[in-house]
Amino acid sequence: MESSQTLLKLTEELQKLPGIGKKTAERLVYFLLKAGKKEAQSLALRLNELAEKVILCKICGGITEANPCAICSSSARDKSMICVVEQPLDIAIFERTNRFQGLYHVLMGTLSPLEGVGPESLRIDELVERVKDGKVKEVILATNPTMDGEATSLYISKQIKEFGVRTTRIARGVPVGSDLEFVDEITLMKSLEGRQDI
Amino acid sequence: MESSQTLLKLTEELQKLPGIGKKTAERLVYFLLKAGKKEAQSLALRLNELAEKVILCKICGGITEANPCAICSSSARDKSMICVVEQPLDIAIFERTNRFQGLYHVLMGTLSPLEGVGPESLRIDELVERVKDGKVKEVILATNPTMDGEATSLYISKQIKEFGVRTTRIARGVPVGSDLEFVDEITLMKSLEGRQDI
Numbered sequence: 502m503e504s505s506q507t508l509l510k511l512t513e514e515l516q517k518l519p520g521i522g523k524k525t526a527e528r529l530v531y532f533l534l535k536a537g538k539k540e541a542q543s544l545a546l547r548l549n550e551l552a553e554k555v556i557l558c559k560i561c562g563g564i565t566e567a568n569p570c571a572i573c574s575s576s577a578r579d580k581s582m583i584c585v586v587e588q589p590l591d592i593a594i595f596e597r598t599n600r601f602q603g604l605y606h607v608l609m610g611t612l613s614p615l616e617g618v619g620p621e622s623l624r625i626d627e628l629v630e631r632v633k634d635g636k637v638k639e640v641i642l643a644t645n646p647t648m649d650g651e652a653t654s655l656y657i658s659k660q661i662k663e664f665g666v667r668t669t670r671i672a673r674g675v676p677v678g679s680d681l682e683f684v685d686e687i688t689l690m691k692s693l694e695g696r697q698d699i
Numbered sequence: 700m701e702s703s704q705t706l707l708k709l710t711e712e713l714q715k716l717p718g719i720g721k722k723t724a725e726r727l728v729y730f731l732l733k734a735g736k737k738e739a740q741s742l743a744l745r746l747n748e749l750a751e752k753v754i755l756c757k758i759c760g761g762i763t764e765a766n767p768c769a770i771c772s773s774s775a776r777d778k779s780m781i782c783v784v785e786q787p788l789d790i791a792i793f794e795r796t797n798r799f800q801g802l803y804h805v806l807m808g809t810l811s812p813l814e815g816v817g818p819e820s821l822r823i824d825e826l827v828e829r830v831k832d833g834k835v836k837e838v839i840l841a842t843n844p845t846m847d848g849e850a851t852s853l854y855i856s857k858q859i860k861e862f863g864v865r866t867t868r869i870a871r872g873v874p875v876g877s878d879l880e881f882v883d884e885i886t887l888m889k890s891l892e893g894r895q896d897i
Contacts, residue, residue, distance in 0.1 A: 551706070
């Protein structure tokens, strides 16, 4: 292949990524051209590693060695609850608490229209499919307490409403061990709204 | 390497690219995870092709098979003129006119502070080096007639001013064969400013 064809093909390939248009793709190609062989090659190496080594569970989307993953195929887990998280690594964070006995569902990010991430880019359809069969009683939305995370949770709750499943959002409030002085107002407001009897 | 390490390493690698922060890098990784093996692998393939097949001329930065390239090493070219372009492919566009007999210099993009492209990301230092030796009489700035292109040209003209070289900018005006009706006002203004006696 001709050199200019190589540039063109790489530009096209980069444009498939969300939020990367023609202009940005060209900029990345120039950067890589100028940065030299090593830069492009080490990025290629990592991409191949991703393709070869990382297996995602076909049910929950978590990182796994077997498929379905140990959690999805365990008979000890409560199959009536699904905890929805943004990324595969969030599962490990919840597992560390040893408190949640249900299943997970990884979205692979949050909605972000400006960055070109719409509902079809996330694993929302797959969640709807899981909820449809009627065995799921509760969906816990555990996306990050950010603007994007909240918007994504809201969107999902609307999508699964019709199936009559209980939909909850993890509590937002003051973090345990912190000082009220350093807590922002919105968090404080949420901690008042979510106050509980003791 | 563990799967989560693989994700982390790829995220780090992506963050080396201009305009890509942690958040965007993570988004790209999730996209690639969800898109499946093929997507990541074909991007890796193109990156390796870039590293292996595309050779840049060490003088002008154009795409070449020999180094220095045919233009830079030709005795028939006028070595007192350098035409500065944004990208390697621009050289071919000028060559097609058969009118320019000088040398070229590829910047590899334009300045774009918001995207993380500063002067050090472009081949500006290399241009200054070429101008320094005193053989160059004129530098023609042929960046695109866009905001970024104009700003980049202005920046370069300031950098090479001290060497007493003539610095020119390609004319901006109405494109030959077009209809005035479809020409924007800024172009029309430029065409008035640059009017010539006939």
